[in-house]
Amino acid sequence: MTVDVPDADAMRRLGARLATLLRAGDLVLLRGPLGAGKTTLVQGVGDGLGVRGPVTSPTFIIARHHPSLCGGPPLLHVDAYRLGSWAELEDLDLEASLDEAVTVVEWGEGFVEGLAADRLEVRISRAADHATPVRHADDTPDVRTVTISAVGPRWRRTDLSPLRSLVG
Ligand SMILES: Nc1ncnc2c1ncn2[C@@H]1O[C@H](COP(=O)(O)OP(=O)(O)OP(=O)(O)O)[C@@H](O)[C@H]1O
Numbered sequence: 001m002t003v004d005v006p007d008a009d010a011m012r013r014l015g016a017r018l019a020t021l022l023r024a025g026d027l028v029l030l031r032g033p034l035g036a037g038k039t040t041l042v043q044g045v046g047d048g049l050g051v052r053g054p055v056t057s058p059t060f061i062i063a064r065h066h067p068s069l070c071g072g073p074p075l076l077h078v079d080a081y082r083l084g085s086w087a088e089l090e091d092l093d094l095e096a097s098l099d100e101a102v103t104v105v106e107w108g109e110g111f112v113e114g115l116a117a118d119r120l121e122v123r124i125s126r127a128a129d130h131a132t133p134v135r136h137a138d139d140t141p142d143v144r145t146v147t148i149s150a151v152g153p154r155w156r157r158t159d160l161s162p163l164r165s166l167v168g
Pocket residue numbers: 005006007008011032033034035036037038039040041057106138139140141142143144
């Protein structure tokens with residue numbers, strides 16, 4: 001599933017829609033360069049799940065726990081840039097276990113070993129026509145291309161294509 005996302009609000013809408021597919025125990029990996037819009041997407045997921053915010057860049061901590069405000073699963077927002085391995089995350093004394101939370105990981109290109117077999121992998125990049133780096137303020141609207149792939153039996157029956165429709 002690939003979709004062009006024109007601005008940050010559309011990225012949040014995509015996240016909120018994605019949240020409707022997520023349940024406790026799910027894992028979403030976000031890949032993309034600095035400033036790609038990973039945290040912006042997680043803000044939408046947080047809104048969609050109805051968890052306590054705000055969702056911000058988890059730069060100085062490895063994982064931030066957002067409890068649900070509506071009886072649903074909490075959101076665990078992880079910065080994997082500072083994480084050495086998946087096992088390290090499992091070893092942390094988290095407020096909710098990975099089985100109880102929706103876990104969303106901002107990921108570099110690092111480790112794959114030991115990752116959960118079931119996961120959604122989200123890649124965010126500048127759209128092809130923006131391939132040349134554009135120098136402007138961080139929050140200037142700029143099209144991102146988002147590709148979501150489902151890995152593992154958990155997602156076998158899930159149709160991701162409806163996510164495409166409401167972004168533009
Ligand atoms: N189409 C778009 N989608 C998402 N964000 C956009 C878009 N256009 C512009 N932006 C802006 O780009 C910035 C994305 O920042 P964000 O913190 O979400 O990126 P990030 O991938 O989490 O970065 P980092 O690698 O530092 O964690 C925000 O300031 C946002 O407003």
